[in-house]
Every structure is written in structure tokens, then in C-alpha cells.
Amino acid sequence: MKNMLNMIKEWVAGHIWLSFAIIFIVGIVAGSLIFGGGKEASTAAAEVTAAEHEHEPGTLWTCAMHPQIQMEAPGNCPICGMELIPMESGDEGDAEGDYTVKLSEVAMKIAEVSTVAVERKAPYKEVYLPGKVMPDERRIAELTSRFPGRIEKLYVNFTGQKVRKGQILAKIYSPELVTAQRELFEAMKFQETNPAYYRAARNKLKLWDLTEGQIDEIAESGDVKFYFDVLSPLTGTVTMRMVSLGDYVKEGTSLFEIIDLSHVWVMFDAYESDIPWIKLGDIIKFKIKSIPNEIFESTVTFIDPVINPKSRVAGVRAELNNRKDLLKPEMLASGTLKTMLPGGGEQLLVPKSAVLWSGKKAIVYVRTNNHDNMFRFTEITLGADAGDSYVVLDGLKDGELVATNGVFKIDAAAQLKGEKSMMNPEGGKPALGGHAGMNMGGETMKEGEGKEETKEKTSMQEQMAIDPKFKAQLAEVVNAYLALKEAFVATDVKEAVSKAKAVKSAMGNVKMELLEGNNHVMWMDMMKPINRSLETIIASSAIEKQRLAFADLTDGIYNSVKMFKVTGLNLYYQFCPMARDGEGAYWLSLEARIRNPYYGEAMLTCGETKERIK
Numbered sequence: 001m002k003n004m005l006n007m008i009k010e011w012v013a014g015h016i017w018l019s020f021a022i023i024f025i026v027g028i029v030a031g032s033l034i035f036g037g038g039k040e041a042s043t044a045a046a047e048v049t050a051a052e053h054e055h056e057p058g059t060l061w062t063c064a065m066h067p068q069i070q071m072e073a074p075g076n077c078p079i080c081g082m083e084l085i086p087m088e089s090g091d092e093g094d095a096e097g098d099y100t101v102k103l104s105e106v107a108m109k110i111a112e113v114s115t116v117a118v119e120r121k122a123p124y125k126e127v128y129l130p131g132k133v134m135p136d137e138r139r140i141a142e143l144t145s146r147f148p149g150r151i152e153k154l155y156v157n158f159t160g161q162k163v164r165k166g167q168i169l170a171k172i173y174s175p176e177l178v179t180a181q182r183e184l185f186e187a188m189k190f191q192e193t194n195p196a197y198y199r200a201a202r203n204k205l206k207l208w209d210l211t212e213g214q215i216d217e218i219a220e221s222g223d224v225k226f227y228f229d230v231l232s233p234l235t236g237t238v239t240m241r242m243v244s245l246g247d248y249v250k251e252g253t254s255l256f257e258i259i260d261l262s263h264v265w266v267m268f269d270a271y272e273s274d275i276p277w278i279k280l281g282d283i284i285k286f287k288i289k290s291i292p293n294e295i296f297e298s299t300v301t302f303i304d305p306v307i308n309p310k311s312r313v314a315g316v317r318a319e320l321n322n323r324k325d326l327l328k329p330e331m332l333a334s335g336t337l338k339t340m341l342p343g344g345g346e347q348l349l350v351p352k353s354a355v356l357w358s359g360k361k362a363i364v365y366v367r368t369n370n371h372d373n374m375f376r377f378t379e380i381t382l383g384a385d386a387g388d389s390y391v392v393l394d395g396l397k398d399g400e401l402v403a404t405n406g407v408f409k410i411d412a413a414a415q416l417k418g419e420k421s422m423m424n425p426e427g428g429k430p431a432l433g434g435h436a437g438m439n440m441g442g443e444t445m446k447e448g449e450g451k452e453e454t455k456e457k458t459s460m461q462e463q464m465a466i467d468p469k470f471k472a473q474l475a476e477v478v479n480a481y482l483a484l485k486e487a488f489v490a491t492d493v494k495e496a497v498s499k500a501k502a503v504k505s506a507m508g509n510v511k512m513e514l515l516e517g518n519n520h521v522m523w524m525d526m527m528k529p530i531n532r533s534l535e536t537i538i539a540s541s542a543i544e545k546q547r548l549a550f551a552d553l554t555d556g557i558y559n560s561v562k563m564f565k566v567t568g569l570n571l572y573y574q575f576c577p578m579a580r581d582g583e584g585a586y587w588l589s590l591e592a593r594i595r596n597p598y599y600g601e602a603m604l605t606c607g608e609t610k611e612r613i614k
Helices: 002-014 016-052 105-110 175-188 195-207 212-221 407-416 432-436 451-464 468-489 493-508 517-539 543-563
Strands: 100-102 114-117 119-121 124-135 140-144 149-154 168-173 227-231 236-241 254-259 263-271 283-288 291-303 313-321 332-340 347-351 356-358 361-367 374-386 389-394 401-405 571-576 585-589 608-613
Touching: 100 407, 124 283, 124 374, 149 175, 149 227, 168 254, 175 195, 175 212, 195 212, 263 283, 263 291, 263 332, 283 313, 347 374, 347 401, 356 407, 361 407, 374 407, 401 407, 407 517, 468 493, 468 543, 468 585, 493 517, 493 543, 517 543, 543 585
Parallel strands: none
Antiparallel strands: 100 374, 114 401, 119 347, 124 263, 124 332, 140 254, 149 168, 168 227, 236 254, 263 313, 283 291, 283 332, 291 313, 347 389, 356 361, 361 374, 361 401, 374 389, 571 585, 571 608
16 A cells, blocks of 8 residues: 555656646636626627717607607607607708698607598588477468457367368357448448448458458348458368357457468578588478387578577578378487588598698698608698588698598607697707606616606606696686586576587687697597587487487596686585496586586486595
């Protein structure tokens, strides 16, 4: 064993330099792997860093969904959380000319921008007309007493009774007629010597509505007639009976009203904006609420030349034969008239969804032919309302492409590029410290900051920026709404139409140009359902349909009040679980006491207060 150890020591001592050589080689290889790999990793990292910062200094980062967001460094959108993208250099300007804006492909897809070619067509429009059945005024007869007397016999015992032309309705005893007959008999004695006296006696009886035949019969008989018949002048229905058996009547006293209902009128209400579209001879189709399975058709025979100063409507008359007595006076009707603008021919039309309104100006965005995704700000002059379109008087040419969807996104992008837009009519670059950069506090937002805190800060700052004039105008809309609510409490269809028009007028007085940025876009979105609900109430003559639209209107008004922080109204937000066929509906009120607008007197106290808005 000892010899073995000595032999090992001798071998190691003899090969010491070989051991060092092996250790040195292994060290070189390991060092090469370690330090060489580190150099490659460092190079790769440098390439990634360079790629991340390959954009030029000063590049702005924006959100494809919210182009009003502009940041000086990459990160996430403070509104939706999407990753920001660099603004393309082409966004800053273009050779196309002034007032143009270019959208990236990503922005086009997310905003769902679509275009339509404007074209020349005949401007047709469907006009909806509420109305009701009325008697033909030319077929109404009111019988009055031509001489004083007493009702001795009455053959008409109730209203609604059918009578024929010439039928005896009543018999009257008149002392004055008895005296006049005796005067006739006396005058007949001097017929040859004093014919003027005889003619005067006959004329006296004629003035009391006696016919020549009746007077001749009296003269031939030589007997005084004590009772005189009241005859029906036409075949029809007794709609009013103003006397009873034994009544004393004076000359001119009303006795009966008789209406021939075999031919009736249907009187429709046409609003001022619809009157230019209606002309004599137009075909109008209508339904009667109590006869739901039948569609009636007639033509326009008369248009009232005077506007009602209270309701702001003009009467439009259609006539209809009523041989089967299906139509009764005061039945409600709902008519539709499809017509072309008188003297219009083919005119240039633009879809309503393409038009932005800025005060008195109408604006569209035209997609240019020689640049992809390039839109030009264009002011146009509009003519008549043609249903889903407007007639274009000036500003567009046949075949031009206009944006019909995503228009607000294009307008927001134009504003941020300093071009003319609906929200920035004078043009000029916006300050990045405001809505563009969403950093109103003057500090640079870091990537690690919380999104919820940024959203809350931005929301508060935008609310503070709302013009007090806008809030006051919106408060007037609420006041008009409250009057409309009272009309539904009273279940008054006509009053509801009148008050809905007042709400619409107040909406027209709200100046959208007082709002900026997202607030402007939000109000534009809120306006549509509010105005749509008001139009339904105004056009409808059915209280049930009006109340359904009122529920939708309430939702829009409530959201607007909450969104724009309109204070000082002192409102109660109340709820009825039975409305909308059990789905429930809300309304706003000035008092805590429940007065249900969806059922009126039927369930006046049904509901509860959900919220107090001060």
C-alpha cells in the first residue's frame, strides 16, 4: 500500500505541467463560451432597444379608437386601455390641400368607417299623419223652428235614430200660424179687387217655411190647420235632439241635428315641416284603431290654408264612402302618405347619417379619389328633408363619396391635426395639455400610473370644463320634459303632442358647440334617442305608443342630467314596476308624491322613488 502511494506521488510530480495545461485549456473554452455569449446577448438586446426607439424624436403616440389621445411616449390608452400606436407622418399634412385628414388602416377598421356615393334621385318621403273620422260638413242639417209654438207630437225619441228624407219628425201647434191662416181666408175674398193683399198673406205663410203646396191645400180646404209637420230634409242619423214633448219653442229654436254618414271625411294633422310634401290628389292609406285588420285608401281633397296657432298643424282632408257604416265620427286614424317633393324631379341626395351640424352649418367628410383614407372637410347647403336623406343645394357633386359611419371619429382626428372641423371650425393646432394629451395637470403621465386614477382625473376635469350656459340650456329641456310628464298623468294625447313639441324646441336651443372633446361626442350620441322618442310622441295619436316612447325619453334625459352634472333641479327619479308590460319604467318628477304617467288615474299612485337628484 505504501509503495502504491509513492508511485502516485512520483507520477503526479512527473506530469505537473500537463495538469496545468489541461486546466488552462478548459478555462479558455469556458471563458470563451461565457464572455462570447454575453457579447451576442448584449448585441441582441441593443438591436431590440433600437427597434423600440426607431421612431424619430418627437413622435406622438395615439389610440386607434380614441384619436384625441396623444402621448409623447408609448404606453396604453387611458380611456380604453389599448396599446398606443405611433402617429404616421402622413397624418400631419398632405398635398391634397387644406382641411383634409388621413386615417390609418387600423383607425379605419376600429372606427368602422364606411362611405356612400351621393347620387341624383327623386326625393321621396313617407309622411305619417295622425287623424280622426269627421262628418262631411256638407251633409249636416240643423232644423230650427220657423214659428213659435208648442211640441204636440214627437216622432224622434232618441239620438242615433235613422230617418228618411221627408219623414215627419214632430208636430207643432202655433197660434200665430192659426191667425195667419185666417188672414189668408180673409184676403181670398179680395183676391180680384186687391191682389197685393192676397199675395202678402200667402208670403207670410211662405216665410214660416210652408211650401206652395201646403198653402194651396189650406186655401182649397177652407179649414184652419192647427198642427204643422217638421220634416227631415235628408236621409241620415239624428245626432242631436234639443226638444221634448210639450216644450214651447220660439222662432229660431234648434230642434234636431241630422247627419248623413254615408259619406265621411277623415281629417289628418300635418306638421309644418311636412306640408310642402303634400299636394292635392296624393294617395293616402290609413288604418282605423278600432278596425285593425282593414287598410283604407283615399286621396287628399283639401289642405287647410291656415296653420293652427296652438298646435302648429294644418288640416289635410280625405273623403270616403261609408256605405256599411263602419266608420264613426271621432274614430282615430293613422295615415301614411308616400309622396315626391312637388316640382322636385331628380335632385342630389345625401344620407342623414353623413351630416354633422355645427350651429347653422351642415358638414360632411368627402373621401378623395386619389388618396386612400383621406377625407376632406366640406360645408354644404341643405334643402328639404327627404326621409332618410337631405336634398343638397350646394357643396357636393354627383358621385362623390361621403363618410356615413365613423364620422365623429374623422372629425375628432381633423381637430387634432389642426384642420377645420365641426368641433374646431377655425382650425389650428390644439394644445396637448388639454384633451389631446389628456394631461391637464401639466405633468407627464408615466407608464406605471394607474389607469383608473387617470380616467377619474380626466372625467373630473372634463366635467369642470362644461360651459354653464350649456347646463342652463339642458335644464330648460328638463323643465319642458316635466310639463310633458304632467300631460301623461292626465292621459291627454293632444296635450302630450303639444308638450313634446315644446321639449323638442328646447332641445333645438341647446348649443352643442359649447361642448368640447368627448363631451361634445357624448352629447351628439345622446341627442339621437331623445329626438327619436320625441318624434314618436309627436307623430302618434295612441297614448300607449306615446307612453312607451316617453319611457325611452326619460332614460335619455336622466343620462344627460347625470353625465353633464346639471344641478339645482331638485328632481325625484321614480319607478313603476308595471309599465312596459311588466318590465318597469322610470320618470322624473318635482315632487316625492307618486303621480304615475304610465297609467294616469287607473294606477296614479303605483311606483316608488329610487333617487333624489339635487
